[in-house]
Amino acid sequence: MDKCAAMSRSLSAAAVTPSVRCVAAESPTDCALKLRNNEVDAFSLSSKDIYTLGKETTFKIAAGESNSDGEGTVYYAVAVVRKDNEVISINNLKGRKSCHTGKGRTAGWNMPVGYLIDSGRMSVMSCNIAEGVADFFSASCIPGANETGDPSNLCQLCIGDETGQNKCASSDKERYFSYSGAFRCLAENTGEVAFVKHTTVMENTDGKLTCSGPQWIGPPHLQGALCDQYFHGTPAGNNPAAWAAGLSSQDFELLCPDGRRAAPLDYRRCNLARVPARGIVVGSGVNSLEVFNMLDEGRRHFNMFLSEPFGGKDLMFSDTSTHFILAESEDYKLWMGPRYFNNLRAMDCSSKGKCSDIPLxxxxxxxxxxxxxxxxxxxxxxxxxxxxxxxxxxxxxxxxxxxxxxxxxxxxxxxxxxxxxxxxxxxxxxxxxxxxxxxxxxxxxxxxx
CATH class of the missing domain: 3.40.190.10 (Periplasmic binding protein-like II)
Incomplete structure (x- = not known):
């Protein structure tokens, strides 16, 4: 609320229109209710929350947040395999051993499992997704998949901490947890495919690879600015862990939806889904262009992507964003893209574990x-x-x-x-x-x- 009030004052002083009035809400769900009741006109939401909102409320997308790449993308969800495993493709993953960032996470669970279900490759009965994954892969490491009712082979490949404890924990106590952990699971030949984000391979290979200078071993046309854009300003290939020593990005490939494979840097063409950044939701009667123009002009007078002075993180907007981009479509399904939407829909089950659209x-x-x-x-x-x-x-x-x-x-x-x-x-x-x-x-x- 404090950040919104400060933004309102700054925009008013700069004569940016329309003026902003702040309305307190308890949660994204409360914001959605207020939007439906015409108590608010606009707010920012994650793409996952926008999907949920779309099932309950009519609204438009006015803009998206973006970092310096100008895409409005958080990352691309990808499937990675070892290059020397020449027989594996997206079409023959059944029966393979898999490495995941964690149960319920976007790149390692929702996007790959949703894609496999939506494309008809994986069958899930009664919306028991964990059982469907267990039937599809012969063995997996899916940190967090150790709840009551989860099949045991979902944690079969996990190794826990250095003492062998905390196996399958949904934290870094499990060495195969998160992006680097899932990639390590693949790199150590524990699993045959790893579901991670598009920067994971390069962040954990090629030693002290930098985006410029004589140590660069990637394609010449990707050196410098394009490399910086790829990593969004973060250092590349600086994993000092012993397991990552000597790993080369050239020894890994991505699995593409068309059955082919591609180099790790070809992620825009070869991915399971593009995960959109946050979007600006507005009511059906609100002029989307006016809202975008207000935000685009307003950020020149107020740092909308800074939350620390107001005692929080990602307040109103993401702290990692740098600017707004006009939505190519006001329809949230088109804005987020069919593959991301379809993957989420395939994973969409009620809290009781039954698909909401399955008849009795x-x-x-x-x-x-x-x-x-x-x-x-x-x-x-x-x-x-x-x-x-x-x-x-x-x-x-x-x-x-x-x-x-x-x-x-x-x-x-x-x-x-x-x-x-x-x-x-x-x-x-x-x-x-x-x-x-x-x-x-x-x-x-x-x-x-």
Whole structure:
């Protein structure tokens, strides 16, 4: 509140418009409520909080915060492998050993697991994500994944501290914790893939690599200013730990979504998600451009990215930001990017561990007596494994060559009137008719390989 009041006075003295009036709130959730009730017009939120806000409130994005790179990006979430492990790709990670920064963290958990789920590579039943990860990877080190109900192989690769204690702790007492820890897990050949941020490889390799001078061993066109931009002003390759000695960035590669691999510096093209910096949220009736212009002009009269004098950190805006950038889209989904949004949505479960959008039951349309019997057995098998939703079958009497068309019609027409079926298996020709005529969409495809 003190920082906001000081900013308001400074902007008023400089005749920056519109004027700023400060409204106290207890939390981002309280800010969202006040925005919905037209008690506030604007505030800054992390991209994760903006995603959450988007499920409950209508708003616009006026601007984004950015550091000196001008991208409005915190970092890129990447998957790193050893270059000499030539067979591994994003398409064959199942059954591999994985290294993560920690359970619930963005680069090491939400982005990679969300990506694998959203892309159909990882299957998660009943929104039990930890179980899905345990089934997908053969063994992992995921610090913090030692809560009641977490499968044991999620911490199998963790090593704890120097005495062997604190294994899988969600702190630096676990040597494989956070970005450098997850990379160490890979570098020591404990795991086969590490999920980290885009600067992690270069920060832990190439000895005393600097951004200029004779010690530079990277591509010549990345020396100097571009290197400084890459590391956002932080020293490169200065990890003095014994495990990092002798590591070369050239011995590691990134896994790309298209199945290819790339050098660590090619992170903009080869990543699992771009993680946006904080965004400026405004009400639907507020002029976004006016808010951006006010902030852009106002920062010349007041240091909006300094919180220490007011007794806190990241007050109102992030302390690591340097300026604001006009949002390319007022739609928060487009602003944050489809991959980041989809990854978060794939991880979006309620506090009770159930997916918020999973129905209690799924009614499957069967086309013959044989399908009815098979569907009943499938439903029983799913129920025995506690899989949701519960499968029920909806039988229709008309069988034969035209039965799929009849079932599509019944499914669509009755679903509009709380009907009897939700899903059906069709071949390609009938799928075309289902989409064109009745508006159905494919949920999954069968594979013959």
């Amino acid at each position: 039951q799924l009614r499957w349309c069967v086309l013959s007596h044989g399908e009815l019997l098979k569907c009943a057995d499938m439903a029983a098998a799913f129920k025995n494994r506690s899989l949701t939703p519960n499968i029920q079958y909806a039988r229709f009497n008309q069988f034969g060559p035209v039965a799929p068309v009849v079932c599509v019609f019944v499914t669509v027409s009755l679903s509009l009137q709380n009907g009897d079926a939700d899903a059906i298996t069709l071949d390609g020709g009938f799928i075309y008719t289902a989409g064109k005529t009745y508006g159905l969409v494919p949920a999954a495809g069968e594979s013959y390989t």
